Amino acid sequence: MPGVLMTVNFYKEANMHFGILRKLQGDDVPLMVMEYWLGWFDHWSEQHHIFPWKGIILAVKEVLELGASINFYMFHGGTTFGFWNGANIVNHLTYQPVVTSYDYDAPLSEAGDVTDKYIKIRALLKEESPKEAVPGNLPSVPVSVGKIAYGEVTITHFITLKDMLPLLGTPFKSKKVMPMEMLPINNNGGQGYGYILYRTKVTGAASEVNFVQLPHDRAQVFFDGHPAGVISRSKVNPVKLLNLEEVKKEIKELKSEDVIMLDILVENQGRISAKKDMISDRKGLLHDVEVNGKVQTDWLIYPLEFKKPFIDEVMAADKWQDMRPEIKVPALYKGSFEIPNRTPKDTFLSMEGWNKGIVFINAFNIGRYWRIGPQRTYYIPGPLLKAGRNEIVIFEQHQSAEKVSFVDKHDLSPTVRRGEWNF
Known part of the structure; x- marks a missing residue:
């Protein structure tokens, strides 16, 4: 937009990135790195990312010597409590949820502790500042708060999901499955976070379950209460078909005409944080589920938001077992x-x-x-x-x-x- 300052994000090679920025908006405007990445986030199943302070110091010094402004991201690591972690999509295909910690290898850690990276950056900024710009009597760096191993x-005690369901109230009835956002709850705003359980009845002759579209984001399937498998959107080559023959061997005296409960527990593992993929990131079951090639109908749907009133009610329930x-x-x-x-x-x-x-x-x-x-x-x-x-x-x-x-x-x-x- 005309008149709006462009900035750039990176973690090294400041001269190259600012060179591109100059070509876009000329040499007569200030240079700024809006997100200077001091670390990175972690996805589940990956390794933990660290950007060593030695490389950080070289890169920050290059930014300062170019006369540019710098904003550190993250300066203080954090925690994505509750269901607030994000996720990413690789090539619009592979879904990658982010872990709970957002420590980010930041100068101040997730718990607010001072790191070597903090000390080195602090010393560099003081060294590179104009003379007499920094007071000589800077406050001492606070001592990190002690941690306790309790x-x-x-x-x-435990209480099964089966025994918790009555505490959720009457489930929603639907001919077809629907994503959690379409449920008539929260002032018709739908369900935003947590888990959602889909329940239907099939016969003992059921041999396979096919998801027409991959669940968003991770579905656990139960046949007559027995775990039958997991369908995950996070896998590189995810499958949508689940064979029930192995779990049927665990069910004694199962007859082909028996009416069996089919449960599908879907976890919303985190909403996509960026790019156009986030627009269509509905959660739960987005499309039909087929049993032995036939679309399954007549579902009961239970939202599992794990809000405090529900937790309080569960804690007071009499279904807890040793x-x-x-x-x-x-x-x-x-x-x-x-x-x-x-x-x-x-x-x-x-x-x-x-x-x-x-x-x-x-x-x-x-x-x-x-x-x-x-x-x-x-x-x-x-x-x-x-x-x-x-x-x-x-x-x-x-x-x-x-x-x-x-x-x-x-x-x-x-x-x-x-x-x-x-x-």
Whole structure:
């Protein structure tokens, strides 16, 4: 637009990027890098990204020597609590959801801690500033807030998704499946986040389930309550057909004429953050589901938003059972832990041994976990905790462990992929 300043985003080769910018808008306007990338985000199943401070310092110095302005992104790492993580699309095909941590290898970490990168950038900015522009009595860099390893928490009870469903109220009836955004809830605004369960009846003769269009974004299929498989949009070459013969072997005395419940639990793994793909990014089942080649009709649809009123109602339910680790269906698990009579500090939650799901600390959704990594621990800010009794509730989609652990060090991956620096 005429009269509007153009800026550029990059993490190295400032001279090249600003050269392109000059060709676009001339030499008589200020230069600015609006997003100078100090790190990068992580997708599930990838390695954790790190941009080493040595390369960062060289690149920032080049920006400053060109007389350009710079805006650091991210200067302070963060956390995508709840269902707020984003996602990307590669070549309009492969869906890649972002992990819960948005630490981004930033100068100030996800937990607000000062890093070597921060110290080096601070020193560089002071060095490159005009004489007497920086006061000699700068404040001292704050000491990082200590973290506490509160230790192991034993999981004591569980309640299955099947037993939770009555607490959701009357399900929606529909001849055909529909995406979550089309449900008549939230003042007819539809469902924006969370999970959605589609339920229908088939006969024991059913041998295959075919999704005409890939679910958005990850569907777990259950036949007579038994896990039958997962259809995922995240795979490079995703399949849409699921064979039921293996799971049918687990069901004793199944007859071909028996009426069987077919459940499809779809997870919204995160909305696409950029580009034109985000416009059509509906979630749930977007098109027909075929059983043995025939379009299945007559569905019950349950929205699972996991809002606080629902969590409170589940916590007060009488369907909780004593913990049994062999449960292999979606379920909520709970446990409690005590913090001595003092102001709680930050900690990190290790979900080692668990598979995939979300975690609530004192009814606050701290985000998603997934054993495929790279993220291994999950940031718990001290203000979410309280002196005395604290509760942890976990929605596990597959199979649980018997405990969790609170540790004092963040683990975003045992391996890292460094930025492509030439030094």
